[in-house]
Amino acid sequence: MPKRTLWGVVFALVTVQMILTVFVVHRESLTFDEGDHMFAGYMMWHTGDYGLNPEHPPLVKLLATLPVLGRNLWVPPLMNREFKSEAYLDGRDWLARNDGDRNQLVFQMRLSAGLLAIAFSLVVFFVAREFFGEWAGLASLALAAFDPNILAHSALVTTDIGVSLFFLASIWCFYRYVRQPSWLRLIVAGLVTGLLLSTKHSGIMIAPMLLLLIGYEIYTSEKRTRRQTALRLCGGFCSISFIAVLVLWSFYGFRYSARPAGLKMSTTLADYAAPLGPHIAATINAIGGMHLLPESYLIGLVDVARVAAYYPTFVFNTNYAHGVWWYFPSVFAIKTTLGLLALTALAVFAMATGKLRGNRELAFILVPAVFYFVVAMFSNMNIGARHLLPFYAFIFILAGAGAAALAALNRRWLTVCAVFVAAHVLSSLAVFPNFMAYANEAWGGPANVHNLLSDANVDWAQQLYQVKAWQDLHPNEECWFAYFAQPEIEPETYGIRCHHLPTIDTYWLGGTDNVPPVINGTVLISAGDLSGCEWPAASFNPYDAFRGMRPDESLNHAVFVYRGHFDMHRAAAVALAENAIQAVWKGDASAALPLAQQAVSIDPTAVMGHLALGNALNGVGRKDDARREWQIALDQNRQLDQGAQTLFGPELEARLAK
Numbered sequence: 001m002p003k004r005t006l007w008g009v010v011f012a013l014v015t016v017q018m019i020l021t022v023f024v025v026h027r028e029s030l031t032f033d034e035g036d037h038m039f040a041g042y043m044m045w046h047t048g049d050y051g052l053n054p055e056h057p058p059l060v061k062l063l064a065t066l067p068v069l070g071r072n073l074w075v076p077p078l079m080n081r082e083f084k085s086e087a088y089l090d091g092r093d094w095l096a097r098n099d100g101d102r103n104q105l106v107f108q109m110r111l112s113a114g115l116l117a118i119a120f121s122l123v124v125f126f127v128a129r130e131f132f133g134e135w136a137g138l139a140s141l142a143l144a145a146f147d148p149n150i151l152a153h154s155a156l157v158t159t160d161i162g163v164s165l166f167f168l169a170s171i172w173c174f175y176r177y178v179r180q181p182s183w184l185r186l187i188v189a190g191l192v193t194g195l196l197l198s199t200k201h202s203g204i205m206i207a208p209m210l211l212l213l214i215g216y217e218i219y220t221s222e223k224r225t226r227r228q229t230a231l232r233l234c235g236g237f238c239s240i241s242f243i244a245v246l247v248l249w250s251f252y253g254f255r256y257s258a259r260p261a262g263l264k265m266s267t268t269l270a271d272y273a274a275p276l277g278p279h280i281a282a283t284i285n286a287i288g289g290m291h292l293l294p295e296s297y298l299i300g301l302v303d304v305a306r307v308a309a310y311y312p313t314f315v316f317n318t319n320y321a322h323g324v325w326w327y328f329p330s331v332f333a334i335k336t337t338l339g340l341l342a343l344t345a346l347a348v349f350a351m352a353t354g355k356l357r358g359n360r361e362l363a364f365i366l367v368p369a370v371f372y373f374v375v376a377m378f379s380n381m382n383i384g385a386r387h388l389l390p391f392y393a394f395i396f397i398l399a400g401a402g403a404a405a406l407a408a409l410n411r412r413w414l415t416v417c418a419v420f421v422a423a424h425v426l427s428s429l430a431v432f433p434n435f436m437a438y439a440n441e442a443w444g445g446p447a448n449v450h451n452l453l454s455d456a457n458v459d460w461a462q463q464l465y466q467v468k469a470w471q472d473l474h475p476n477e478e479c480w481f482a483y484f485a486q487p488e489i490e491p492e493t494y495g496i497r498c499h500h501l502p503t504i505d506t507y508w509l510g511g512t513d514n515v516p517p518v519i520n521g522t523v524l525i526s527a528g529d530l531s532g533c534e535w536p537a538a539s540f541n542p543y544d545a546f547r548g549m550r551p552d553e554s555l556n557h558a559v560f561v562y563r564g565h566f567d568m569h570r571a572a573a574v575a576l577a578e579n580a581i582q583a584v585w586k587g588d589a590s591a592a593l594p595l596a597q598q599a600v601s602i603d604p605t606a607v608m609g610h611l612a613l614g615n616a617l618n619g620v621g622r623k624d625d626a627r628r629e630w631q632i633a634l635d636q637n638r639q640l641d642q643g644a645q646t647l648f649g650p651e652l653e654a655r656l657a658k
Contacts, residue, residue, distance in 0.1 A: 001134055009138055014121055017145040021117060021154040024433045025110045029103065029464035029494060030095065032456075032485045034157045038109055039091030041065035041157075042073070050296035051258035051265050052087040055303050056159050058251045059198040060113060064157040067108040073098045082266045083299075085509060088488045101468075101494040106157075113162075114155030120165040121145050124396050127172045131361035132401035135408070140400030142421055143343070148428040148438035149335055149385050149392060153456075159200040164389040166196035167368065170206050171213075175364045177236060178217055190240040194247020201297075201304050202390075205375060209368040210237055216363050249294060258296035269295060273302045280305070304381075310646055313382040314454040314533035317547070321536035321643025323380030328373065328388060334443045334452055335385040339424030341440075343417070344395055347402025356405040365401075369394035383533075384456035436460060437527075437557035446557040450527040451547075459527035459558040461485030464494040466555045467524065471496060478521050482543060482571075484528035486512070498524060502542065502575040504534045507608070511582040514595075515572040517602055523562045530560060537644035540607075542571035573603035580612040589619020600629075607633045607640075607648050614655070630655050 040053030041061030050058065076093045079086060099105040124144040129137030144150055153160050173189035196203040214233045221229045258265050269288045273281040288298050313320040315327050333341070350356035372391050381387065403417040431438050431446050437458040439449035449458045461484040471479070481498035483491055487510045491498065499513045501523070506512040525543050528534070532541025545567070551560035576599035583592035596613035603609055614629035634652040637645050 006134055006138070010122075010125060010141060013138075013141050013145045014118060017121060017151070017154070018114075018118060020151055020432070021114055022111070024151065024435060025114070025155040026103075026107060027433060027465060028462040030106055030485075030489050031156055031158075031460040031462045032488060034106070034110075035091035035095050035489065036087045037061045037091075037157045037159075038065060038106070039094045040087055041109075042068060042094070043075070045069055046075075048253055048255070048260045049263065050252055050255075050294070051083060051263065051299075052090070054083065054258060054265075054296040054300040056200055056300060057198045057203075057248070057297060059195060060116070060157065060159050060162045062251070063115070063162075064109040064113040066112050068105055073105075078263070080266065086266070089509065092488055092490065096490065096493045109157050110155040113157045116162045116165050117150065117154035120150070120161055120168070120393070123165060123169050123172065124393060127168060128397040128400050130172075131358060131365070131397065132356075133404060136397070136401040136404035138400075139403045139417075139421060140396045143340060143396040143400055143424060144393075146425045146428045147340070147392065147396070148337070148431060148435040149389060151428065152435035152438065153386050153389065158386070160386040160389050163196065163200035163203060164393045166192060166199055166203065167206065167372070167390040168393040170196050171209065171364055171368050174210055174213065174240070175361075178213075178233065179360075181232065181236070186236055186239055187243065189236075190243025191247055193240050194244035194250075197244050197248045198251040201301050204301075205372060207241070209371055210240070212367050212371060213364060216367065217360075220359070245293070248297065252294040252296060256291045256295050258294070258299060265295075265299065267299075269298055269302070272299055272306075275309075276302065276305055308380040310536075311381055311383065312534065312536045312643075313380075314531045315382070315452065317451050317531075319532055319535065319538045319541070321641060321646065323382045325377050327382040328376045331385050331453060331457065332388060332391075334439050334449070335388075335457060336440065337424045337427040338440050338442060339420045339422070339427060340395070340399055342420045343399035343403050343424070346406060346417070346420070347398045350402040350405050355409065356402050362398075365394050365398050369398070384453075384460075386456050434556050434558075436462065447554070449557065450530065450560075454528050454531035454533035459484050461489060461526065461528070463526070463556045463559045464489070464491055464496060467491065467498075467559055468494050468496050470553070470555055470561070471498070474522075479524055480515070480519055480522070480568075481524040482526060482529040483524075484526035501525075501529075501571055502578055503529055504540075507574075507578045507581065511579040512575050514579065515568055515575040517567070517569040517572045519566045519568050521563070523566055523568075524555075525560050525562070527558045527560070536647050537641055539640065540644070540647070542568075542574045544570075569602050570606070573599045573606045573609050576602070577606065577608040577612040580616055581608075584612075584615045584619050589616050592616040593620060605636065607637045609633075610636065611648055611652060618655075627656060 036053055042065045043049045043052055044058055044062060045065060074097050076090045121141055121144045125137045125141040128140035170193045173192045177185040177189050193206055196206055214237060217233055218226055218230050270285050273284040284298055284302060287293055288295060313323055313327055315330055347356060351362065369391055376387060407414040407417045427440060434446060437446040437449050439445055443452060479498040480501050481491060482501035482503060486500060486503055487506055501515060502512040525546055530543055530546055532538055532544060535541045538544045546562060549562060552563045553561035576595045580592040580596035580599060593616040596616045599609035600613050610629045610633035614626045614633065617629060618626035630652050637649050637652060
């Protein structure tokens with residue numbers, strides 16, 4: 001293919017991807033985690049504070065906030081809260097004050113982060129081209145540029161596109177070093193691997209991936225050179241690791257402490273690591289004690305393990321209190337276009353029949369892909385296809401290579417492969433601009449995805465512009481809104497005037513409006529709250545009854561509008577209990593007591609209601625009555641599935657033990 005034609009096609013594909021991405025993020029309100037990332041990045045640049053969002057390393061946050069560096073923006077006073085609450089709530093207030101519903105600053109930061117998506121697509125092209133030829137490169141690029149999961153996350157200020165880019169780039173750079181060793185290639189591999197570590201904690205999986213590839217290289221080398229090969233590659237691995245850790249340290253300013261002088265973390269590393277068990281905690285503390293890695297990075301690594309241990313799962317219309325090994329295979333089957341699934345199957349066929357060749361190149365695609373997928377399957381963090389994006393990076397190349405190999409055989413294969421690539425593109429574009437809610441046609445498409453999956457598979461709280469537009473069309477319609485990111489993001493910032501319905505996050509972060517036991521009118525429910533994906537069991541979800549109802553309207557396949565006469569006693573009890581618990585936390589037990597009593601009277605079976613009443617009674621000095629309520633709550637909690645007991649059980653047992 002002439003070079004001018006080749007680069008013209010590459011430019012066209014990337015340009016279309018950019019246009020689609022810009023249009024999509026321009027119409028999306030802030031998503032769940034972005035305010036947290038944006039505020040943390042801004043504070044890193046201005047104060048060197050790495051303790052506001054240690055859950056993720058700094059690279060994406062620093063890149064995204066480059067456009068606001070020169071601006072003297074209002075910053076909320078730090079309240080010395082638990083570090084997650086501090087970053088989420090301060091990020092919310094920071095954006096609400098400086099940007100409001102305009103999303104101008106948000107849009108600029110998203111465009112800056114979106115550079116990683118362009119780099120990702122180009123690296124997919126370059127890797128596929130070097131491994132399997134120009135046609136494989138173009139096919140792989142087309143698959144990446146039009147993939148609905150990539151388009152859904154391309155310009156969001158989150159870590160998923162960045163980590164996918166640097167996983168693939170790190171493997172590619174290591175391949176180039178293995179194929180033609182040189183000091184320059186070794187250094188580049190180390191630098192890129194450092195960028196990977198600086199993007200997301202899952203980047204540490206690069207170490208076993210490289211070791212597996214080293215094992216493959218040693219096994220396939222000639223016997224007389226195996227010792228030499230092993231020494232060279234193991235030495236290269238050590239050098240890459242050393243350089244990568246130096247790069248990681250550079251993103252933390254070569255400072256161990258997470259926070260600048262005068263500020264402390266809300267928890268120590270030792271206290272935060274303790275729940276992971278004595279052996280893991282001892283290892284983490286030893287690494288921290290020797291200052292081998294930055295404190296913020298270590299706290300984030302611990303946080304990943306802690307969150308995964310209790311995070312619930314929603315899949316196939318069922319709530320689980322824990323992860324399930326078949327979650328990500330299910331997500332891949334649902335969220336992948338039928339065209340890409342078919343091309344992946346054809347690539348496997350092409351490998352099995354010897355039509356797709358290149359043993360080393362296939363090893364450098366398959367080993368990291370399979371390893372990543374297996375680790376994902378047995379992790380407990382089951383919240384979305386976005387966590388599979390590094391796996392997709394390798395699948396695009398494998399599928400593109402298989403298509404190119406088969407298409408070169410004859411016109412029949414060329415037609416088949418072209419049809420599947422076109423099917424991939426058309427299926428993705430059919431859901432434009434709602435790529436977040438994509439599901440392929442075999443599963444009922446985006447209209448059905450909320451029954452199968454939840455969280456960032458469909459609803460990452462990005463629909464406030466569409467809710468505001470709906471409200472403008474119904475100005476006299478009083479509404480109640482269960483919003484997935486309440487109170488991390490306030491709908492009022494976007495001009496929405498609905499009453500708040502309780503969510504699990506309003507329990508942790510500030511309470512909600514009191515809700516009547518019966519609503520005659522309009523109820524809006526985000527898909528995440530409809531599924532109850534953050535509750536460990538459906539019995540906790542106050543909106544579980546709505547899952548069997550047909551909504552009157554659907555906004556972006558992610559917010560559902562119901563009109564009628566609704567029994568809301570469960571939501572009413574949850575709201576009262578949450579507000580009572582918040583009042584106790586603020587030191588006003590006398591105000592909490594009538595709220596908790598009302599919650600229990602509305603729903604005597606609610607664990608949270610009896611917990612709240614016990615807390616309030618304890619706060620006003622009625623210790624024996626408090627213990628009785630806590631015991632009732634604990635007895636009710638023990639009737640739940642084992643996994644669901646973890647939400648309130650430990651707290652209740654601790655209170656009764658005192």
